[in-house]
Amino acid sequence: MRTYRNFIDGEFVATTSERIEVLNPATGAPVGQVYAASHADAARAVLAASAAQRAWRRLPAAERGACLNRFAQAIDARAAAIGEALALESGKSAADATAEARYAAEILRYHAGWARRIEGEVIPSDNPDENLILMREPIGVVACLIPFNFPIYTLLRKIAPALIAGNAVVVRPSNNTPCSAFEVALAAQEAALPTGLVNILAMDHDTAAAMCTRRGVGMITLTGSVAAGRKVLDYCKENIAKPSLELGGKTPAIIEPDADLEAAASAIVRSKTTHCGQLCTSIERVYVHEHVHDRFVALLRQKMSAIRFGDRAGDETLMGPLANAKAREDVHGMVKRAVEAGAALETGGHLPEGAGYFYPPTLLSRCRQDMEIVQEEIFGPVLPVLSYTSLDEALRMANDHQFGLSSVLYTENYRTAMRVANEIEAGELYVNRTPADPYQGFHAGWKRSGLGGDDGKHGMLEFTQTRLVVMPY
Numbered sequence: 001m002r003t004y005r006n007f008i009d010g011e012f013v014a015t016t017s018e019r020i021e022v023l024n025p026a027t028g029a030p031v032g033q034v035y036a037a038s039h040a041d042a043a044r045a046v047l048a049a050s051a052a053q054r055a056w057r058r059l060p061a062a063e064r065g066a067c068l069n070r071f072a073q074a075i076d077a078r079a080a081a082i083g084e085a086l087a088l089e090s091g092k093s094a095a096d097a098t099a100e101a102r103y104a105a106e107i108l109r110y111h112a113g114w115a116r117r118i119e120g121e122v123i124p125s126d127n128p129d130e131n132l133i134l135m136r137e138p139i140g141v142v143a144c145l146i147p148f149n150f151p152i153y154t155l156l157r158k159i160a161p162a163l164i165a166g167n168a169v170v171v172r173p174s175n176n177t178p179c180s181a182f183e184v185a186l187a188a189q190e191a192a193l194p195t196g197l198v199n200i201l202a203m204d205h206d207t208a209a210a211m212c213t214r215r216g217v218g219m220i221t222l223t224g225s226v227a228a229g230r231k232v233l234d235y236c237k238e239n240i241a242k243p244s245l246e247l248g249g250k251t252p253a254i255i256e257p258d259a260d261l262e263a264a265a266s267a268i269v270r271s272k273t274t275h276c277g278q279l280c281t282s283i284e285r286v287y288v289h290e291h292v293h294d295r296f297v298a299l300l301r302q303k304m305s306a307i308r309f310g311d312r313a314g315d316e317t318l319m320g321p322l323a324n325a326k327a328r329e330d331v332h333g334m335v336k337r338a339v340e341a342g343a344a345l346e347t348g349g350h351l352p353e354g355a356g357y358f359y360p361p362t363l364l365s366r367c368r369q370d371m372e373i374v375q376e377e378i379f380g381p382v383l384p385v386l387s388y389t390s391l392d393e394a395l396r397m398a399n400d401h402q403f404g405l406s407s408v409l410y411t412e413n414y415r416t417a418m419r420v421a422n423e424i425e426a427g428e429l430y431v432n433r434t435p436a437d438p439y440q441g442f443h444a445g446w447k448r449s450g451l452g453g454d455d456g457k458h459g460m461l462e463f464t465q466t467r468l469v470v471m472p473y
Contacts, residue, residue, distance in 0.1 A: 002085075004034040004178070006041055006202060007185035009048035010195035015041055020175050020202055022089050025321040026311040026356045031088040032179040037201040042211035045170045045199040049141045050216045052196030053168035057138050064164055065115030067193060072108035074187035075101060075156075082187070086152060086180035090323075091356075092275065093316035097152075097180075104156035104184075107439050111160035114460050118165065125470070133469040138166030139242060140218035142463060143211060145232070146181065147223045148174035148323050149278040155181060157439070158221050159198060161460040167219070170211060171200045176323050178202045213238035219463065222246070223280070225377075226448050244452035244462050246445060248377045249280040249405035251435060252398040254420065255288040255296055256391070259410035260432070265299035268383070268408075271434040273307050273319045273361050277381040278327075281406040281428070281435035285367075285374050286385045287394045293387045297365050300383065301346045304361040307381075311356065321357040322380055328357045331380035338364055338373035343384065369397050377403070391416060399425040404446030406435045427453070 003019070005012040014035040022032040037045075056064065075082065083098030090097065123132040144158040151173055159169045173181035185200045203211070212220050212235040221244040222232045229247040236243045255264055271283045288296045309319040322328045328351070335349045348362030359380055367374055367384040374384050388394040398407065407426040411417055417431050427444040428435065437443050437455065444453025452462045 001030060002032050002179065004032065004182040004202075006035055006037050007182060007188070007198070007200040008041060008045045009199065010189065012182075012185070013041070020178065022176070022179055023324070024088050024091065025323055026091040026313065026358075028355050028357070032085070034178045034182065034202040037203040037207055039207055039210045041201060042170075042203065042207050043214060045201055046141055046211065046214040046216050048196035049168035049170050049199055052194050053138070053140055053166070056163075056168060056194055056197055057166040061115040061118060061164070061166075064166065065112040067191070068108045068112035068160060068164060070191040071188060071193060072105040072112070074191035075105040075108070075184065078183060078187045078190070079105070082152060082180050082183040085183050086177065087313065089177045089179050090148070090151070091312060091320040093312040093320070095316055096312075100150060100152050104152045107153070107156045108160045110439055111164045111460060114161075114164050114457070117457075118460070118464070127472070130470065130472045133471060135467045135469060136165075136461070136464045137467050139463060139465050140167060141216050142167045142169050142219045142221060143217050144169050144171045145208070145212075145220065145222040145224065145228070146171060146173045148176035149275060149280075151177040152180055152184065154223050155184060157454055162221075162463045163197070165460060165463040167463055168197050169199065170217070171198070172203055172208050172211065173200065175202060209235060212241075215239060217241055219244065221452075221462075229450065242465075244454075245450040246280060246405070246443065246454060247448060247450045248403050249282075249445070249449055250284045250375075250377055250401055250403040251281050251406045251408060252401070253283045253286045253408040253410065254391075254394045254398060255286065255292065256409070256411035256413065256416055257289045257291045258412045259292070260412070261292060261296050261299060263432075264410040265296060265303055267434045269300060269303040269307065269361070272383050273304070273381050276309075276320055276322050276359065278323065278379055281437065283383070283408060283434060284378055286383060287388050287397055288385060289394075290387050290389050293385075297346065297363075297385055300363050300385065304363050304383070305347045307361045309352075309358045309360060319361065319381065322359055323357065325357055327380065328359050331359055331378060331382060334373055334376070334378055335362055335364070335382055338367065338371055338384065341368075341371050343367045343371065343373065348382070369400060375401070391419070395420065395423050399423075401425075402448045405449035406430065408434060
């Protein structure tokens with residue numbers, strides 16, 4: 001079992017004796033521990049980031065891009081070690097965890113390519129002999145709050161655009177999956193990134209609040225729950241910091257009668273059982289046209305019943321565990337309440353015996369729009385199904401929701417596809433495929449699913465602010 005220290009100002013330090021124990025969710029056994037940062041550590045990290053950022057922003061963007069490419073090479077070189085730590089603390093297979101690290105390196109390379117493409121504007125003035133120049137500038141220090149489900153992917157998804165835009169970062173990984181983040185810190189050290197540019201600290205919620213409200217933090221970016229997003233908005237009040245929030249999701253999938261039902265069922269079950277359904281864009285409710293409803297439910301039942309679960313360290317074809325005991329209790333509680341409210345349990349829905357936080361793939365039919373299981377994010381391998389009679393009704397139900405992160409449509413009719421593309425109330429629509437968050441796109445939620453967004457040009461520009469220069473000549 002390895003012990004990790006906090007990475008502050010280019011050094012690995014432990015200034016307190018308090019440690020956070022990290023458990024393997026597939027076995028419940030401890031697999032690592034990290035020193036918990038103090039308030040003084042958080043303050044030191046913000047100061048180090050502020051000092052590093054003043055020099056970093058003055059570097060030509062092409063030099064910043066070269067640093068990001070070195071960082072990507074270092075992550076590639078350490079991908080196996082990062083993957084090993086991630087697999088142990090998350091329940092992922094070693095292959096999936098290592099692939100996540102390599103994909104994170106590609107995100108760095110993608111954003112390094114923006115080095116020569118961060119552009120301002122020249123705006124016509126109403127006055128003769130005058131130019132209006134709008135410049136893009138870094139914000140300063142960005143606090144990055146990372147979730148447990150894809151912690152390396154999300155870590156680099158946030159710090160890569162922050163760095164290329166000229167910012168420095170202080171990072172708080174999830175206490176469920178902090179070890180892999182410190183393996184990334186080793187890669188940052190090996191890549192010879194400027195001292196203090198990237199700081200990674202494990203901490204409790206109180207210390208995280210102290211870090212985020214520290215003078216000098218100009219932006220806070222979070223991937224997490226709506227409740228966590230509200231806390232971040234409170235933190236932002238202190239410095240009027242800019243928030244960027246990816247929050248809850250409840251992806252609807254609309255299945256039209258002309259859809260390829262076999263392909264749709266396979267893709268939806270794969271989406272629902274990848275990482276035990278712990279994805280912000282995992283399909284969370286399925287609306288099926290009444291003409292194909294029974295046939296589609298039968299396909300889903302067959303495919304979900306065939307999914308086996310267990311420790312992926314021994315068999316990577318298995319579905320892995322939920323993050324912790326509370327997550328499993330919450331998921332099972334939602335299933336029980338759905339059945340009590342009238343939903344039909346097609347498969348799954350029980351607590352397995354033995355070690356680990358496993359939950360079987362669970363299919364619920366005869367659900368209603370007003371049920372908790374349809375209205376609240378499940379974040380587990382549970383799929384509620386509802387029937388509809390017309391596309392108008394399907395759109396009404398899909399849009400009658402607090403969340404608007406992602407959405408899915410299965411149809412062979414381009415008119416239907418264009419209508420849903422124009423009327424769905426979500427930041428993304430995937431037609432005849434399930435969500436995958438292409439990093440050259442823009443991943444941004446509507447409604448309570450967030451503010452701002454990640455990925456692509458627009459995600460990178462989230463990490464900038466503007467300066468208008470009015471110049472008579």
